[in-house]
């Protein structure tokens with residue numbers, strides 16, 4: 001590494017990784033992206049060669065086209081409001097091609113180890129066996145690929161004669177065909193898989209440990225997220241408006257045989273599905289409470305009901321995982337969370353950034369794009385972090401807000417309100433531009449003077 005070279009590594013070329021590579025490449029920053037697969041798109045590539053995509057044949061996104069597209073690359077107008085996985089993957093490929101940064105991506109190359117060095121750089125070891133030095137690392141490895149099974153697992157599972165799997169292993173309807181299927185969970189994976197099962201399985205049960213507010217994809221003929229989703233609309237107005245619309249559109253969840261939610265609307269990550277309500281109304285799905293135990297061929301539920309089942313699909317969510325960091329350096333496995341200033345900056349490790357590590361009530365792509373702008377500004381010395389104590393305070397305040405606002409669950413540790421967070425990123429960029437440099441070691445200007453000069457304004 002020469003004194004003037006300044007190199008950035010992006011881990012992963014999913015929707016967040018490509019947004020970051022595009023922004024950094026446009027700024028003239030020397031960026032490499034390592035991607036295990038042979039293509040961009042990560043989770044949206046059904047059957048992705050990287051082996052970790054959670055996509056299934058029937059997957060359609062639950063954020064509308066206009067709310068998920070990147071700011072400078074509209075999705076084709078001939079796509080449906082809620083696009084299918086392959087249309088989304090094609091859109092990401094077209095984005096990469098259009099902005100011409102594909103040559104920055106090393107396909108078929110995983111990152112196996114990232115080790116911060118005493119001089120502030122990072123040693124990045126690749127699946128090729130090579131180790132390279134980088135000045136900054138952007139982690140964009142996604143957070144929907146490492147399955148979380150119930151912890152602890154329900155008793156009796158070892159003697160269960162049916163099959164047990166996590167939704168991550170679900171890829172197509174043939175896995176359900178003709179079987180008696182129990183789908184566990186009330187998130188979006190559970191909705192989609194229960195609907196698939198309702199057409200292909202012999203019997204379908206949907207097991208909920210808690211009720212949720214199921215949001216239909218359209219209200220008043222418009223994609224639901226386009227009605228109240230506006231950056232300028234204060235959340236104190238947004239959610240009451242949305243709640244009323246939803247209540248008018250669906251009525252109470254108990255009307256469909258689902259348990260009444262134990263929380264208010266928008267106090268949980270949204271479960272969006274028009275089709276589940278339809279299939280419940282048709283009697284094609286039987287709602288059941290949480291599993292109590294397994295017993296031979298049977299699954300026994302908390303209300304004492306028992307059903308013979310061939311397959312139980314645990315749609316119980318994902319863990320945040322960074323297999324390339326040493327556990328004593330960074331390990332979110334306990335509480336499924338990680339302390340990041342503005343959900344992007346490691347407060348104690350200069351040059352370590354996270355992109356797309358949020359679960360928005362909305363789409364992640366425009367968020368990743370805006371996070372990348374902030375990171376690029378920081379790399380160029382145009383944005384500065386506040387002092388260490390201020391960063392810790394911001395992180396604590398955010399955590400307090402999350403625990404007050406959302407149902408206590410490991411699925412909510414990285415939750416953000418899309419519009420509020422987008423506004424926050426925009427304002428934070430301005431605030432950071434006015435801050436003095438060097439209030440914290442994490443603000444060390446990472447681009448050398450020479451590299452900064454090379455960067456076009």
Ligand SMILES: NC(=O)C1=CN([C@@H]2O[C@H](COP(=O)(O)OP(=O)(O)OC[C@H]3O[C@@H](n4cnc5c(N)ncnc54)[C@H](OP(=O)(O)O)[C@@H]3O)[C@@H](O)[C@H]2O)C=CC1
Pocket residue numbers: 059060061062063144149150151167184185186187188189190192208209210268269270290315316317318359407408409410411
């Ligand atoms: N079409 C789309 O766009 C899709 C998007 N997604 C997205 O992918 C992400 C992951 O979604 P998903 O896979 O559904 O996972 P989630 O984490 O969103 O949901 C997990 C569900 O499982 C329940 N659960 C967790 N642990 C247990 C347990 N031990 N026993 C019983 N129930 C349990 C949770 O309940 P509790 O709330 O009580 O914790 C929750 O209902 C989300 O961001 C989602 O929006 C997923 C599928 C499709």
